[in-house]
Amino acid sequence: MxxxxxxxxxxxxxxxxxxxxxxxxxxxxxxxxxxxxxxxxxxxxxxxxxxxxxxxxxxxxxxxxxxxxxxxxxxxxxxxxxxxxxxxxxxxxxxxxxxxxxxxxxxxxxxxxxxxxxxxxxxxIAQIQPLTLVLQPIAVNTPASVKVKVNPQKLEATLTVKDLPPLSPGKVYVLWTVLAPNAPFTTDTKNAILTQVFTVDADGNLSRQIPVPPVFRQQGIVKAVAVTVEDATAPQRHKSSPILIQQL
Structure with missing residues (x-):
């Protein structure tokens, strides 16, 4: 007891x-x-x-x-x-x-x-489907193509570049994620997030796995994905206009 x-x-x-x-x-x-x-x-x-x-x-x-x-x-x-x-x-x-x-x-x-x-x-997150973005050149008769296949669950993407001219020393390509105005994320003055800095090989090609920002997990936040040419020493300044872009 x-x-x-x-x-x-x-x-x-x-x-x-x-x-x-x-x-x-x-x-x-x-x-x-x-x-x-x-x-x-x-x-x-x-x-x-x-x-x-x-x-x-x-x-x-x-x-x-x-x-x-x-x-x-x-x-x-x-x-x-x-x-x-x-x-x-x-x-x-x-x-x-x-x-x-x-x-x-x-x-x-x-x-x-x-x-x-x-x-x-x-x-x-599981309901968000993979997103494939095919960026279109701004200039007419440009053979270059950039494809970004995004996996929102893993926050990863496959960046595939073809026929993009190699740049001169001191210059780089930059992939930007452009958000809706007043989106609750930190962006630059152009409502963009620097997503990836890259260069291409002698043939103008590239294939790489890259990380993407969490904005891809929210519907209606991402408005465009674009590529610009920036100074290699300060690509985050985002001085140039897009040479390829895909609106969402």
């Missing part, structure tokens, strides 16, 4: 028994404990000895009149203190249990909401 009671609850029950502050139901419970486990009786005896030792200081009897005055003044305060102490002993564990339960409930709700948000986000 002892094992069915948590150690903290058992100690509280035994302390209440020694102090004489238990209900009839608790008293019967202690009797059953003593009958099933003799060690309980030893623990009670030890608690009683500790309690008695606090009262074993030598007594000096004051004059009868002073003794009565002291007792008369002390008794109300003692009763109030004892009442508060017993009330605290009874209620504190309950209060702590309520607080702990509220904390556990709060954490459980928070974890559940976080899990739901994560599942929803994953479901939304």
């Amino acid at each position: 002892r094992g069915s009671i948590p150690p903290e609850d058992l100690q509280e029950l035994l302390a209440g028994y020694v102090l004489g502050d238990i209900s009839p139901t608790e008293a019967r419970q202690i009797e059953q404990l003593i009958a099933s486990d003799p060690a309980i009786a030893s623990e009670i005896t030890q608690l009683q000895q500790v309690l008695e030792s606090t009262h074993n200081t030598p007594e000096i009897n004051p004059p009868p009149a002073l003794k009565e005055a002291i007792l008369a003044a002390y008794q109300p305060a003692r009763e109030e203190y004892t009442h508060k102490l017993l009330a605290w002993r009874r209620n504190w564990p309950k209060g702590l249990g309520v607080v702990a339960a509220m904390l556990i409930l709060g954490l459980s709700i928070s974890n559940y909401l976080l899990w739901r948000a994560l599942q929803t986000s994953r479901a939304e």
